[in-house]
Amino acid sequence: MREGQTFGITIEREIVDDVVVLHLSGQVREMGADALREELDQVLEKGYFKLIFDLGDVSFISSTGLGQMMRVFRAAKGNDGYVRVVNPQPLVEEVFRFTKLHTLIGIYPNLEEALQAE
Numbered sequence: 001m002r003e004g005q006t007f008g009i010t011i012e013r014e015i016v017d018d019v020v021v022l023h024l025s026g027q028v029r030e031m032g033a034d035a036l037r038e039e040l041d042q043v044l045e046k047g048y049f050k051l052i053f054d055l056g057d058v059s060f061i062s063s064t065g066l067g068q069m070m071r072v073f074r075a076a077k078g079n080d081g082y083v084r085v086v087n088p089q090p091l092v093e094e095v096f097r098f099t100k101l102h103t104l105i106g107i108y109p110n111l112e113e114a115l116q117a118e
Contacts, residue, residue, distance in 0.1 A: 008032050010057075011039050016115060021049040021086060025057030028065030040072045049081025052114050056087035059097060073105060082106070084114045 006026035012023040020043050026035060043051065051072060057060070073083040084106045088096065096102045100104030 009035055011035065012026040013039065013043070015048075018048070019052060019115060020048045021052045021054060021111065023057075027060040027062065028058055030063050030064045030110040033062060033064035033068050036068050037071075040068060044075055049079040050086045051076060051081070052086055052111065054086050054111060055089065055092055059089060059094055061092050065085065066099065066101060068097070069105065070101070084108060084117065086111050086114045 006098070009024060009026040009028055012020040014023065021038065022043075024036070026032065040051075053069065068086075069083060075081075076083050085096065086108045087110060088107060093107060094103075094108060106114070106117060108117065
């Protein structure tokens with residue numbers, strides 16, 4: 001597991017088989033989104049295109065953070081992968097539903113269900 005904290009966001013990377021699980025905590029604002037972008041670039045460069053974001057400890061996500069998730073979603077989809085979200089806080093889940101991103105990025109109550117989803 002890799003862990004790092006930058007600009008109010010903590011990112012822990014866990015690999016489960018061929019899936020990268022990113023456990024995020026804090027607030028994903030503009031500066032934190034830059035740290036997320038760097039982490040995602042490393043993940044994609046290593047050839048991982050199945051990603052799960054654990055947002056259980058994220059209290060806020062900005063449009064820049066959502067943009068990073070959409071960027072990796074496009075890369076994943078183009079490589080037979082996926083992007084999923086687990087355990088979002090109610091306000092964060094509301095952002096996904098308001099922007100209709102939940103129609104592209106599946107939202108699951110826990111990691112086990114996200115890993116088992118088709």
